[in-house]
Amino acid sequence: MATQLAWFRNDLRLADHAALIAAAARGPVAALFVLDDETPGAWRVGAAQRWWLHHSLARLGRSIAEGGGRLILRRGRAGPIVRAVAAELGADVHALLHHEPWAAVQVAEAGAVIPHLGVTLAPPESVLSGTGGRYRIFTPWWKKLLEQMPPPRPRPVPDLRWADVGSIASDDLSQWGLLPTAPDWSGGFSQWQPGEAGAAARLADFARRAARYETARNLPSVEGTSRLSPHLALGEVSPNTAWHVIADAVGETVAEPYLRELGWRDFAANIIDQFPDHGDAPNREAFNRFPFIDDPVGLTAWQHGQTGYPIVDAGMRQLWTTGWMHNRVRMITASFLVKHQLIDWRHGERWFWDCLVDADYGSNAQGWQWVMGSGVDSSPFNRIFAPVGQSAKFDAAAYIRRWVPELAQLPDDAIHAPWEAGVALIRAGVKLGRDYPQPIVNHEAARARALAAWAQVKNA
Ligand SMILES: Cc1cc2nc3c(=O)[nH]c(=O)nc-3n(C[C@H](O)[C@H](O)[C@H](O)COP(=O)(O)OP(=O)(O)OC[C@H]3O[C@@H](n4cnc5c(N)ncnc54)[C@H](O)[C@@H]3O)c2cc1C
Structure with a gap:
């Protein structure tokens, strides 16, 4: 069976990862992450998130190593690197579809990538009005999205047979310089536990507090929200998992204000899918x-x-x-x-x-x-x-x-x-x-x- 290359981007998890599941079903799996500061241009990963990325990659690498595999790390323009690694391995490439404008460029440059869903609750282009148009206002869009909800239940980590990638070059994470040095401003970040296990722990903690979300979410003096956003941003937990864990914990009616906020995250994907330069140009x-x-x-x-x-x-x-x-x-x-x-x-x-x-x-x-x-x-x-x-x-x-x-x-x-x-x-x-x-x-x-x-x- 041909080797299957799972190309990780901001989806640094093993559970409920459609690209990984599809890859695992078709053959031995190789895992790749590329630190690409070139394709996103000015929107390359910022300083604070580089700190998170370092720890998240370290943990993902450890999880893969525990199963006998190795996370291949490369730095440079993602598309050509993915193409080259896939050619070296003779592998098919699987990846989740992301909606940032540079993500599409990366995929186009990578060649034949098999795309999978899982970054949002539903693909942006699937939420359409009666006349087939795209929404630009949250409330009608949310009502329409709800017709597709709940999202599919999260799927567990698949049975993985890791490919032998011993001959494939990989960078040393510590050489990427993602962590701040002098001065080290990350002392206050110790409250965070980046990685899939940290995401699961935070979600479980929030599930115990979720019934109070509606009354506490606007009060900065109390810990009333989930603080799951960095885990979601790096994809250490899927939005579907967050949806079901919280809905199961408190029931869908009580969970609604939280689920609606998850909806805002999807809505943002819907907007940049229609207006790729949303970060630089006003709509009006x-x-x-x-x-x-x-x-x-x-x-x-x-x-x-x-x-x-x-x-x-x-x-x-x-x-x-x-x-x-x-x-x-x-x-x-x-x-x-x-x-x-x-x-x-x-x-x-x-x-x-x-x-x-x-x-x-x-x-x-x-x-x-x-x-x-x-x-x-x-x-x-x-x-x-x-x-x-x-x-x-x-x-x-x-x-x-x-x-x-x-x-x-x-x-x-x-x-x-x-x-x-x-x-x-x-x-x-x-x-x-x-x-x-x-x-x-x-x-x-x-x-x-x-x-x-x-x-x-x-x-x-
Ligand atoms: C000026 C401004 C900039 C922001 N920049 C970001 C950003 O870069 N990244 C980011 O994830 N959020 C951003 N937000 C949205 C929001 O502030 C954060 O998602 C939220 O504070 C994260 O905390 P939480 O996980 O405890 O949220 P919760 O209240 O627990 O919400 C649940 C989840 O829903 C999503 N969410 C909640 N509110 C929003 C929203 N308004 N828009 C989109 N998604 C939302 C997040 O993924 C969040 O984890 C921004 C908001 C404003 C006003």
Whole structure:
């Protein structure tokens, strides 16, 4: 039987992996991962996700070695490398279909790849309106997707006979330099356990908390969400598995708010499948004329969590330290950058890309274009989040204390807007401008400026 090459990309798992299952059914299996910094161009894997990738590949390699195989590692342009390795092995190539624009280029260049499904709950092109058109708005798309749900039940790791790949050259993972060296900023990443076993453990933990998801998911001070996003982004668990484990744990009705969020992940794939340049170009043409401000100092203050708005600074510091940020706070920080600071959303999107362990081209672009108001399905530009109001409404005091320790002594009612805290600030021994920044913009003035900028574009 001919050797079958399973080409892993952001699907670093052995269970519920249709390409691996198909390969295993047809012959001895060789496994390959290519670190491709070339085909994605500017969207090559960012720094935080490189840390994750290193550990995830190490674990996948160990799992394969335990079964007597070897994960072949290569670095360079994926298509030609896959083609060459397949030729050397005389193998058929199996891979899951991914939806990033560069993923299709990789497959086209790799030659005869046998494609399989499993990256999303359903293939984007399968969710069509009555007239056969593609959806661009979430709610009708979700209703239509539900007609295909639940997704197929996850399949276990197949019986694998690993091919002898002793003669095939492979890189040494430690030589790829995926981990930070000097300085090593990954100390705060220790909460994560990359890899398939870590994903399964986190999913099992979330299954015990999933009944409280709806009430807790918007509160950054509590661990109310699954924190499964980096595992899903690297494909260490399939979305089908997440769907069924949570639906089985709490029932489909209680699970619905969580399943709907999984749906947003699929929806992002649906959008980049239709708009491959979603990460670079606004969907709404008017936003090409938006008068963004070139403000490197303001951008640095935002990136480093030094804006003087505690909820914004808490989020940006959580991101830097842990590689992850709570969804509600992603919306607040993103809105602050584009509407209070009038800085181009693509600067924020790039920073997130580099800092997030869950960086996902579609979800990130969708998040930023939603906040900016420039996406096909997005929040209207004139809906401007008030950072202080959001912070109080979603009870972020404990979250702020955790990430902005300078303000830890302030009482709950004062911590969201320290510049208004008066005597509480004195009691806490905090001096603005010395211990913590003065707000870099005034909310009302910034809001008025943003609306004026929008009016200029909208009416042009
Ligand atoms: C500006 C901005 C940028 C974002 N960038 C990314 C990104 O690069 N990668 C990423 O995975 N998510 C991104 N998101 C979406 C969302 O913030 C994260 O998916 C979520 O916070 C992950 O935490 P969780 O796993 O605990 O989510 P849960 O609440 O447990 O949600 C379950 C799963 O659904 C998916 N999901 C949830 N919300 C969304 C959403 N709005 N869009 C797409 N998928 C979603 C994730 O895979 C998540 O693991 C972004 C949101 C915004 C506003």
